[in-house]
Amino acid sequence: MSTTQDSMDIRYTGEKGPLFNLAFKTGLLTVVTLGIYRFWQKTRIRKYIWSSVDAGGDTFEYTGTGIEKLLGFLIAVVFLAIYIGIIQMVLFYAGLSVMVDPQRASPQEMIAQTIALYITFFAVLPFILYAVYRARRYKMARTRWRGIRFGMEKGAWGFVWRAMGYGFLAVITLGILTPLQTFRLEKYQADRSYYGSARFTQTGKWTELYPAMKHMLIGIGILVLSFALIGGGAVSENVGLIGFGGFAAFVGYVWVIIGGIHYGVQSFAYLTANKVLGDDIHFTAAPRTGFVIKTYIVGGLLVGLLASVAFGIVGTIAAAFIPLLQNGGGMIAFGIVMAVGYVVALVLTQALSLILITQPILAHYIEKLEIVNADGLNRIAQREAETGVDAEGFADALDIGGAI
Template sequence: LWGAITSEPRGPMDVVTQLGATYVTGLAVLPLIFFAQYRARRYMLSRTRWRGLRFAMDAAAVGYAWRALLYFGLSIVTLGLLTPLATFRLEKYMTDRMWYGDAGFEQEGQWSELYPAMKHQFIAVGVLLLGGAIIYFGQAVGLGGTVMFAGYLWLLFGFVYYQVESFKYLTARKVLDGKVRFTSNASSGRVIGIFVLGAILIAILAFVLSMVFGALFGILAASSGGFGMNGDGDGMGIFEGVGVLVVLIAVLGYLTSLVLIGALVTVFISAPILGHYVDTLRVENAGPLEQIRQRAGDQLADADGFADALDVGGAF
């Protein structure tokens, strides 16, 4: 079995075995991802203060993980139709365990009211089906392919639209201490604009960086005798003289590019989108905030390392 998983597929059964192993591995990682999602919010809240009062969150990552697995499975089985249920119930689970000072949050609303936020996804699926029908029944591959490409783009827009609109709905129905409410005026168009502009800038900078490293690599490779044979015909010219430096620069350039691109994503995409959400968030009926008092700080030393990041105690 191990040989069938790790070797090149020799038949249909090997392909099925490798696909099964891949999906099993992915499913095994999912609980850790859901653990991390809950603990990440809890950790950030414990390090956040507003008006001098700290936020907090109950230790309940285990309950969140198995619920997330359940709702994630329901969404897959229903081909995404129960995605609003998963979104609402998981957000409610976390919100109902959040605190600001000695006041608790509560998530109100109904999961079915998130369906309007999925309208563009439904339209996109219809466009994709239309494109498939044009190819299958009309034998018009070019036209059908164009329609399906438009459907994929529409589906991506629909995904962003759902994220923004569901955030706005859930935010408007969060209540703090039974009195304080919130509203969000975030725009899906603005979020998409930030993402597209950021992706273009990152692509340009990545291209310039690759050209610089490529030119430097070429110069050093040429000065070390190139990639061909050396004078003795042993084929080691690239590793003589400054050849080792060429390889070292190539490796460092690759690692630097990974780190730099990650930083650029934060600067040009993640941070501006987060800033847009923050700038469009408003507090309604803020008067009762004056009555909220500080609460004892939570001990979250275990959140500083992945081995202790789960609410199950101990380390691996």
Template sequence: MTTNLTDGAPPPVPEHGMDVWFVGNRSALFWLALKAGFWTVLTLGFYRFWMKTRLRRWYWSAIRPGGHPLEYVGDPWEKLLGFFIAVVILTFYIGIVNLLLMFVSFSFFQNSFVGYFTSAIGVIPVWFYAQYRARRYVLGRTRWRGVRFGLEKGAWGYAWRALVHWLLTICTAGLLWPRMTFYLDKYKTDRTFFGSAKMLQGGRWPMLYRAAWPFMVAILCSTALIVTLVWLDPLFSREDGSWSAFFEDIDTLIDSETFDVGWERPFRLLLLIPALLGLIYGAVHYRFASKRILANHKHAVGVQMSSKLNSLRVSMIYVLGTTIAYFILIGGVVGIVLLAFVLLGPDTFIQAQLGASNPFGDWPRWVSLGVLGALYLSVFLFWGVLHNAFVTFPLMRHMAVTLRLENTAGLSQVSQRARDEFAEAEGFAEALDLGAAI
């Protein structure tokens, strides 16, 4: 049913909640990502700001709460300018601050380790700052039914809170991870607006332990397996049963031509594979099950969210999508190598791999390097296209269709909010490689 708009007013709000639709087509996304990736390679990476903008507009328009699409109105020129601003600031940090840190390190500690360590620690708060700023920019450039989303200022507040929560989580060996997840998400949610409506994160942090149990079980099983293989029923036959003996046997195994170091039932090492898969599944389950629990406790005045996100389905998307993407990518790389082998001939191809000849014959060196650089970029950008088609697309579709607005009475009272201005847009996220994903 199509609703006619009068004087630019938004369509009426349904009385009994609304589902979220997803109307995108995988093949359309694939060709869009492929064309945008081609122009990104052709422009040596500068088109990526336009590529990200086009992909976001596609995804946003495919997500339709109550049948009305989201809108992404971000400007690629904002992203490009913001990237340059962030690079200038980070260059100052890397060039000046790191120089001072290295001077102090050599002056007082007679080594460079303290300087490098302090420099790495100093980047962490900037990393969290960039995360929050990128989220604020994306929300500030997102609209639904003509009304803007928004996020209050507070990037440095988020950064120091994230540092404290991470420190507590590390000191408690991960036991307070749900606490960190809850309070960091609450900090962002409680500062999020849809027009004049402020969102709130309800609930309490212990409720996230329900999402963490597969990961906890995987950690306990992995720990029990390692203890068994090292102490209770050790792989090695030495009497001392120490870690040093274990690692000595590993070194012997690597250096031995016969791979015979006298281990007891070495096939038990295969149990490490399901243990690793269990850890991966547990991490993915926690990430998305916690999102579902948090979403079910998000609300505004007269608006209530509900999510039925299936963490097992999400895990299957990751496993199958990543496998398909890698399979196609590896097949493409092998095809390029075989084509080069056929075109160049066996002798020239082998000499080129050894650096004894130029695979491009009499071409200038800069042309050869340009061709190799283009091929290098093409491989990674093609991986991005495959990841969009087989991982991001089904993941966003599943997250959209499992979301519902149970109570929408408050939407009729929402008014417009002012447009947020950003000097550096997502520049820090781009410069720190946090903005590659949609």
């Protein structure tokens, strides 16, 4: 219970049952209120999860409110309604203006047309990135531990330009510069983060993320090799070679996916282990890729199984109504039963994936964290309250922000 020891363990104490009940109940409320309750749903689930994180005997607290999320959403909607509506139409018009007859067009014209049609995505991209930063900032500002607020400085637009620039670099180098992108963007955000009066600093070097990328690179290597095999097989009309190439492509594909998860887990570990709070508070992080993949697979199978049982029950109940379909009233009852059953089964699936996938993985990350030189925490002072007007409205309106 005391913090006299130099290092402090972090535990996760959340359980499946209570979180499932909360997620299922609030999920139904969200449907019944045509989506308005989702702001409170998110708030209540976060309160549960935050309160389950226990550092040295003291638990975290989430202080966000549903009403500020609703207000933030309304603000974002007004802004985005105008922007998205007009931009989408202008870009669609631009797309039309370069629209060409597909049968007679030159390749250049076809490319111009494709670009014009896909540019809509890039028109929204800055706001998606803006929303990503704002959502993280909002979560920080609404997190407290021992009564002291976390916080993050303003800087969403700086993040937007950097994210686009590093993203572009990562894409044109076929992913080779992904570690640069990961590191610099995390550093940008971490260096603007605070716990109370103490600032976080991201130390380390971006090149040190390459070991974490090892399996992704191996997978890409296998893919390249398999394409060469298939190509060679096609030229020499060797069916065996094509078959082997196809098998290698499958292996490479799976390897890239697992390598991607490995990179996600291990880059988080590296970046966390190289964060410093204040002058000398450090962290250790040792999440295991194997656990995360296992949870994805086992949890995913369980969710799939239970969800198909739920949907099966809905189907069976609906089938029982079919004899009643002779009259109009039966038709309406059938429709209502189907719709209600479908929605309940969907909400159930979401709640299940929260307790069987999201929570275990989160718990694993947290349990594998440790604070070093925790004594320094006692000297940290409170920071000003942050009453950001838009909360995470942009993230909500643009439909990003992940599971919790």
